[in-house]
Amino acid sequence: MKDKRASGSGLHSLLRLLPYAKPYSWSFLLVLGLVIVFNATSVLQPWLVKIAIDRDIAAKNPNPHGLLVVSAVYVGMVILGVVANYVQLIVLQYTGQSIIRWIRLDLFKHIESQAMSFFDKNAIGRLVTNVSSDTETVNQFFTGFFLSLVRDGLSIVMIVIAMFELNGRIAAYCMLILPIIFAVSLVFRARLRAAYQTTRTRLSNIVAFLAENLAGIRIIQIFRQEKRQLDHFSKLNTSHRQANVSEYGISVLFNRVLELLGNVAVAAVVWIGGGAVLHRVILFGTLYAFISYIQRFFQPINSVTQQWNTLQSAMVAADRIGTVLNIVPAIQDAKQPVDASRLKEIAGKIDFSHVWFSYVADEPVLRDISFSVEPGEFVGFVGATGAGKSSVMSLLTRFYEPDEGVIALDGIDIKEIAQTDLHRLIGLVQQDVYLFSGSILDNIRLFRQEISRQDAVSAAKTVGAHEIIERMPHGYDTHIVAKGANLSMGERQLISFARIVALNPRVLILDEATASLDSQTEELVQTGLSAVAANRTTLVIAHRLSTIRHANRIFVLDRGQIVEQGSHDELVRLGGLYADLHVKSGIEYEKSQTGTP
Ligand SMILES: Nc1ncnc2c1ncn2[C@@H]1O[C@H](COP(=O)(O)OP(=O)(O)OP(=O)(O)O)[C@@H](O)[C@H]1O
Ligand SMILES: [Mg+2]
CATH class of the missing domain: 3.40.50.300 (P-loop containing nucleotide triphosphate hydrolases)
Structure with a gap:
């Protein structure tokens, strides 16, 4: 219940930061265009190979000249894709960082204009995190989240369309795996997120302890507290190791399970599609394209589910930024100050x-x-x-x-x-x-x-x-x-x-x-x-x-x-x-x- 309310206001806070992105709508449109180009080149690649196999290699009259053309087009596609991807990433990062620069500047201005009572209530350390890392997390939203939604979403749609174009029946079978991947991803993501937060908390415990200790090092030495502090540090250190290793464990397991699913899917396609080839329902090149597509399916789905986390942490960060931006300075200049x-x-x-x-x-x-x-x-x-x-x-x-x-x-x-x-x-x-x-x-x-x-x-x-x-x-x-x-x-x-x-x-x-x-x-x-x-x-x-x-x-x-x-x-x-x-x-x-x- 509490969580729901928090994320509701988090979304609201995030939306409130959107006006910062407004001056950059053109950049986002440009990125969108480039993403479409990139995705198109990437989806067309297996298709080209299919053409080469079915038309030029496995045909009754093999066609070496056609093969050359297909290969050349393939290389062209790859180059176009790489360029589009490169430009899109740079433009997006530039845009995200520009937006963040404004937010950060406003935050700083706002904090500077606060009355002393504000600084009595807000710890300096928290304000520093606010300006430095919370803004960076929000940047992740404008870059990572946006990009993934557009690129991976589009990518999934394009692959599905391509598969149905190739063969509706086999494509329909392939779709069966979709919900399984989603379910597995969501379950693992939730666990990963919890583990990630534990690691973060434990790491910040170490940092906080370290900072306080070093600041008071003279007192600690004079009162001979080194041993006690060392014991405490050692405990924090060990608990961080545990958290870190278990986070890594979940992450590795997740990736292996996805890999496993992917290979099972390939095997299924080989079985079903191979049968279709034997019955001459589809050509061999089509089977190749199917296998290729099913392999390309996992990466975008994985990445989309990951964005759930990005969205969550961006909302929390936006909430914190919003809280600060909402505080009206307690001391304001008169409307018409003395000349x-x-x-x-x-x-x-x-x-x-x-x-x-x-x-x-x-x-x-x-x-x-x-x-x-x-x-x-x-x-x-x-x-x-x-x-x-x-x-x-x-x-x-x-x-x-x-x-x-x-x-x-x-x-x-x-x-x-x-x-x-x-x-x-x-x-x-x-x-x-x-x-x-x-x-x-x-x-x-x-x-x-x-x-x-x-x-x-x-x-x-x-x-x-x-x-x-x-x-x-x-x-x-x-x-x-x-x-x-x-x-x-x-x-x-x-x-x-x-x-x-x-x-x-x-x-x-x-x-x-x-x-x-x-x-x-x-x-x-x-x-x-x-x-x-x-x-x-x-x-x-x-x-x-x-x-x-x-x-x-x-x-x-x-x-x-x-x-x-x-x-x-x-x-x-x-x-x-x-x-x-x-x-x-x-x-x-x-x-x-x-x-x-
Ligand atoms: N930022 C603050 N928030 C809440 N209470 C405060 C704050 N600053 C001071 N006080 C309280 O106000 C009272 C007066 O504090 P003030 O700093 O004016 O004393 P002072 O006469 O300057 O003392 P000193 O000689 O130690 O500097 C004290 O009881 C103090 O605890
Ligand atoms: Mg004083």
């Missing part, structure tokens, strides 16, 4: 008024947050972990939308500003600096070609990263491996500062990394930070209070509310939460400097 000319004059004043926010309905993470920051001000945010500091910033960048309240930039509700403009005005340096694989230069520019090399270098100079970068093996062209693993925390932080300076936003948000830096790097980062903060509104979430000691104002958050605000000295004097944090961080700082555990 770019007005945005040029933005000074960087920020207002939060009565903002409420929750990730999960009815569990507010921010409660009635109101504050204002003047243009050019440098303010700090502190609070215990989970207090909601990063969430405040995620609202300001409009990664999420508040449940209630208004956030304004220079008096303009940020909902009225197009997201691309907003993200040019408000720059964000996050807790975990993300570096892309590419050179240091690429990472400072973030692939924006309009930023020249000189601009990037001067941005690096501003934040004090220049000397450090120059000291690297290839300076600005040093390649960064994935995520910047070959750089220290401080270096990564500085590059992200340079990136922000090059972007030159009106408002800068810095979500400081929790990991403590050594005092020398910390000093560098501090200097970099003051350089970045100059001439713009800066909001800093600080874990080391030293970072915001000189802030104009500091907001203290506690369980989603602003509980204290003022300058460092004022807050220390107040003797509240901030003063507590200050005392604690003093102790932490001492510890980190002296190395006492």
Whole structure:
């Protein structure tokens, strides 16, 4: 019952992807034409041999000249068939891949435009599969399924017609075998499909285990879990072998059974047809043609039944693609966003008024947050972990939308500003600096070609990263491996500062990394930070209070509310939460400097 419903919606999803194929209807027609040519040449071959045997060889007056003509035509047919087949396969693959290219592009665009809440709900790994392999499976539908339906379907029909043309009675006998082949194929296909899925699942278990293990290899080694992990891996490995061998077994058995059936059919034709030849009902060449046709019968039937699987998996894949494409981005630009000319004059004043926010309905993470920051001000945010500091910033960048309240930039509700403009005005340096694989230069520019090399270098100079970068093996062209693993925390932080300076936003948000830096790097980062903060509104979430000691104002958050605000000295004097944090961080700082555990 459940399966039925799933496949129903799967078919629906697949049909919904059809418009992507529409621009290529001409290619499909061309393929259809080529398939007809190819099939015709292939069906005519046994017929030609029959003519040669009955007319030129076994006749009373053998005809060597006729034989030559038939052979020449035969070769011509073969060449024509090969060419038609080649062109048809290439055109079809090109068409399928073109369609998939569009679907993939749309998927990517669609995923990119989603709000952060989407990424909270959808695992990255699943999205990757979606864009990479689900689309490939759908391609199988447009190529394999379509081709097989047309080519093999046509092929079966043509062979049947040819046989009935040769001799109706023998042809009718041959038809008896059809249902048997179909039944055998369907039974085996169902079992093969189940086995195939088991193998796939077990293989993906291995891959998942491997990925997780390698990512956490340090922890595993430190906790000496190698043996346990090895045992687990070994179990997965063995179960995959079992599945694989049994899948192969079914597949081999299936092919042998088909072969057996085919040969029995040949024997039957020899018996029945041979009898007819003896009784002079048909000529010897006709018998030859029959045997030939019956042998050619199996391949298309086998291939058609296989398409059932293709259709099933294509439906599942289309379903998954459809699910993603159906999600409307939670955050959309206003119909008429604020004019770019007005945005040029933005000074960087920020207002939060009565903002409420929750990730999960009815569990507010921010409660009635109101504050204002003047243009050019440098303010700090502190609070215990989970207090909601990063969430405040995620609202300001409009990664999420508040449940209630208004956030304004220079008096303009940020909902009225197009997201691309907003993200040019408000720059964000996050807790975990993300570096892309590419050179240091690429990472400072973030692939924006309009930023020249000189601009990037001067941005690096501003934040004090220049000397450090120059000291690297290839300076600005040093390649960064994935995520910047070959750089220290401080270096990564500085590059992200340079990136922000090059972007030159009106408002800068810095979500400081929790990991403590050594005092020398910390000093560098501090200097970099003051350089970045100059001439713009800066909001800093600080874990080391030293970072915001000189802030104009500091907001203290506690369980989603602003509980204290003022300058460092004022807050220390107040003797509240901030003063507590200050005392604690003093102790932490001492510890980190002296190395006492
Ligand atoms: N994507 C999310 N989905 C659901 N809940 C979330 C999400 N992000 C954060 N939260 C929850 O919201 C609350 C506030 O989180 P937030 O990240 O704003 O804290 P924070 O003050 O930045 O903490 P930290 O100092 O550890 O960075 C926490 O209770 C957290 O569990
Ligand atoms: Mg945070």
